[in-house]
Amino acid sequence: MQFTPDYYFVPHNEEEVVEILNRHSEDQIRAVGSLHSWSDLASSDKIVINLSHFDDINIEKQDDKTWVTVGAGCKIKDLNRELYQQQGLRLPAQPIISAPTIGGAIATGTHGTGSPSLSHFVEKVRIAAYDQDTGTAKIYEIESGSELEAARCNLGCMGIVLSLRISCISEFLVEETVVERQHLQEVLAEKEDYPLQEFLYIPYSWTFVNFQRREVAENASVDSGKRSWGASLYNVYNFLNVDLFFCLIVKGLISFWGNPERIRFFYKNMFSKAILKKVTVRERSHQLLTRTREMFSHEETEIFIPENYIAEAAELIRIVTDVFAGIKKEIPEEFSSKLESVGLLEQLKKSRGTYTHHHPFVFLKLLPDDTLISMSSGMDKPCYGFNLISYQKPGEREAFRKFSDVTTCALARLYNARPHWGKYFCLDQDDIEALYPELETFREICRRYDSKGVFQNNFTRQVLGFERER
Ligand SMILES: Cc1cc2nc3c(=O)[nH]c(=O)nc-3n(C[C@H](O)[C@H](O)[C@H](O)COP(=O)(O)OP(=O)(O)OC[C@H]3O[C@@H](n4cnc5c(N)ncnc54)[C@H](O)[C@@H]3O)c2cc1C
Structure with a gap:
């Protein structure tokens, strides 16, 4: 992802954020974290706000429960270190890398293995957005109902998240x-x-x-x-x-x-x-549970396959991989008819012998989230995050992306699998509408905080179906 905004702000406090929002209320504004997303979610040609000065950490205890209120620009690794050193605590979900900011991780439903995503554990969101009646910027605290479910995985569409209150657990x-x-x-x-x-x-x-x-x-x-x-x-x-x-x-x-x-x-x-x-x-x-995955430039796609489809999906992944590598002569009838029914059979046949995948497929387990549109939102059973990883150079990933496209579309259309919002992303609005029953509720809540669509970018307009109302 590469983009060149007209203005790049690094505010020091909440008043400055509100002032930027008021000054640019007719423009397009995106917050950025560590820019660790492969999708175009964070991009903006107009105004970018970097929250790196918002990195305060406050831990509070009540009876046997603990929470942390943390600035949205704080990196997960800094938060992890502070939680562990101060009180022997950790976040309830541990992503594999810890370079992302807490604001960016929450915005995209970032997850580890064996738990819901980090978003699920957010109990309060402090956010700068627009007043629906006056159109001026102000600060909201969201801590209940469907507004909290929307803010937990917000894709940057509800406003500029300033801080978050998240429950913590003891390190183990x-x-x-x-x-x-x-x-x-x-x-x-x-x-x-x-x-x-x-x-x-x-x-x-x-x-x-x-x-x-x-x-x-x-x-x-x-x-x-x-x-x-x-x-x-x-x-x-x-x-x-x-x-x-x-x-x-x-x-x-x-x-x-x-x-x-x-x-x-x-x-x-x-x-x-x-x-x-x-x-x-x-x-x-x-x-x-963490790795240093950033030493070599790479790209990932992750698709969340509901548990009940995992065996059939694994067989499909094997067939698609072998066809792309040119080593499978015939596609079994059961799968060719399924692929034809979702409009992918011809595309797969044309791709025969065009790409040999070069990395193991990584599977992580994600439990259901209480959010509106994170990857395991509204599920009643766990799903498996299936990762496709390419270490090719950025300009040489076209064949990998075609492989990802066919695999993602097939898994989404046949097994209701949802792609990670922050990784290489290929689905369009039709596929996304079918995958997220609460999408319209999410859009409606975002409009309450941003009636002019200031916090939208091309990605969110095209993929989430927001219409810019100006
Ligand atoms: C090497 C690598 C490994 C990864 N491993 C994992 C993993 O283990 N598990 C996983 O789930 N994901 C993983 N990811 C994906 C990554 O966690 C997400 O894409 C995450 O969003 C990146 O956080 P960031 O701080 O870089 O956010 P950015 O990429 O900068 O932004 C992501 C989104 O968050 C929004 N945003 C950021 N800050 C704010 C704010 N303050 N207010 C409002 N919106 C905001 C942006 O507008 C954008 O829409 C990995 C990515 C990389 C590069």
Whole structure:
């Protein structure tokens, strides 16, 4: 995402934000966080407001409950550090990377594994927006009803979020063991025992690597309740082997010494051998559940597949991947008729042999959210975030994007899977209307705070169906 706004403001306090809003009430304004979204959600050619000076952290306790009120521009990593060091606390959802701001993460329904998204846990939102009657800017506090559900995952459309009150939990130990599995059924059979599990679906070998993870009760008098003595070593191993060495291999496979055959050979014969398996480690959750994914430029698409469709969706993903790689001659009748019914069969056939995917598919578990339009809003069962990742250079991702487009459209239209708002995004308004039953309520609430559509950009107008009313 690249854009050049006419004005870029970095206000120091709420009065300055209100003043900017009043001065530009006929313009287009977007707030930005760390600009870690791949979709065009944050872009604006007119006015951009960066909330980086809004980074105060206030922790409050009442009985056995704890909350943090945090400035929207505070980075998740700074908040995590403060929560842990001050009170042994953590956020109730832990995204894999912690560079995004809390305002940006909330706006897009950012999530980790084994819990609802961060948005779900927001209890109060302080936001600068426009008065419906007078059109002048003012500050609102939203803390209940459908307005809170809208503000929890707001896509930047309700106004400039200044601060958020979020419930917190005590930091805990996570026990992790990595195992290889031949079939998805085996991985899913382990989900009750390992509620924090994450798994990889390995292209071309079509086996699974399951990160069996669960919370363990901390108890200094027994070994099974203590942080493992080798935990620090394990963190170093993860950094060197997973974040660095594996990425270098992938970069090599897609550039100087790679070709489609070598990519397939690597995943069929080598990938799972290079992973440390059957070693059990206990480590603090904020350490074990986060990764340094930013060392190499990459792009992600994430699609949230409802749990009841996961087995069929995994088979479809395998078929689409093999057809794109040119190694599947026939598409099974059951899937060709389904793909035809949603208008994708011809597109898939034309794509045969155009792209060999070069990264394992990553699956994370997301529990239902109490929001209007986050990816697991209104669901009654968990869904799985299915991640497509490309390490190609920015100008060379066209084939990856076509692969993402077909996969996302097929999963959305056949299994009601919703794409992540902050990642590479290809669906149009028709698909989105079908996926989000509460979208009209969301639009109506946004208009209450912004009757002129000042907080809209091209992305939100095209994808969410906002009409600019001027
Ligand atoms: C390497 C990498 C790893 C990632 N890992 C994960 C992951 O594990 N889980 C996950 O769910 N996502 C993940 N993401 C996606 C990322 O968390 C989201 O896109 C998130 O929104 C980025 O936050 P940001 O601060 O960069 O926001 P930006 O990208 O700057 O903005 C995102 C949206 O938030 C709005 N916004 C930002 N601040 C405010 C504010 N104060 N008021 C109103 N609106 C605001 C913007 O207008 C925009 O619409 C990852 C992204 C990257 C690059």
